[in-house]
Amino acid sequence: MDLPPVWRHFGRMILSAFVLAAQAATLPHTGPSFDCTAAMTAVEQAVCDDPELSRLDDAMAAEYARALRKLSRPARAALIKDQRWFLVSQREWYANRERWKDFPDLASRFRSRTKFLASLQAGGKGWTGRWGNLAGVVTIRQSDDGTLSIQFSTAQPANARWLCDVDVRGRLERGRLTISSPHEIAGRLHITLEDGRLIVRDTSPVQDFYSCGMNGSVTGDYFAIGGPARSGR
Structure with missing residues (x-):
């Protein structure tokens, strides 16, 4: 039975919505690890305004999540504290970036932190x-x-x-x-x-x-x- 034109149009809209949703699910995430509409600090705003910084932030966040899964509960608590220190030091540098131009910029800090997080190993090694x-x-x-x-x-x-x-x-x-x-x-x-x-x-x-x-x-x-x-x- 032929459907009325309005129903055929509605059906095409639903199909298109499903196709777009499926495509979106397969696309790589390109934004930062946080919601830019809720960005509060100057560093967060800078990350949202720069595609490369957004990508680096997202990569660091993914490595941070993987690192947390490797560690014991006490070690996770210590790494959370260390990560907070990273964010504070990052904001401190950014607020003084004109005076501290000889020190690593945001992109370098993201890359260095991501490399460090990727290098973390689970417990079980000896002292040396x-x-x-x-x-x-x-x-x-x-x-x-x-x-x-x-x-x-x-x-x-x-x-x-x-x-x-x-x-x-x-x-x-x-x-x-x-x-x-x-x-x-x-x-x-x-x-x-x-x-x-x-x-x-x-x-x-x-x-x-x-x-x-x-x-x-x-x-x-x-x-x-x-x-x-x-x-x-």
């Missing part, structure tokens, strides 16, 4: 190897004398206003890595391995905290980012 967070990297190697060599290389993430390049040695005592040299750090920094992350804490009184640069620090939670490091000397 590379560990990282937004501030930088800790490299731990087994030394010939049985001690562990620990190298910190960290920086304030917005503009590197503090830098910490510290080489120390320590020994494992009851599951904790205690720094034995140099003397100005010995007994202050305690390092533990918990739930797949390296936790560095300063156990001295607040007024005696070890610092480098302009109140810089090597304390924090670090995540496994590579295979075993080579033995030290």
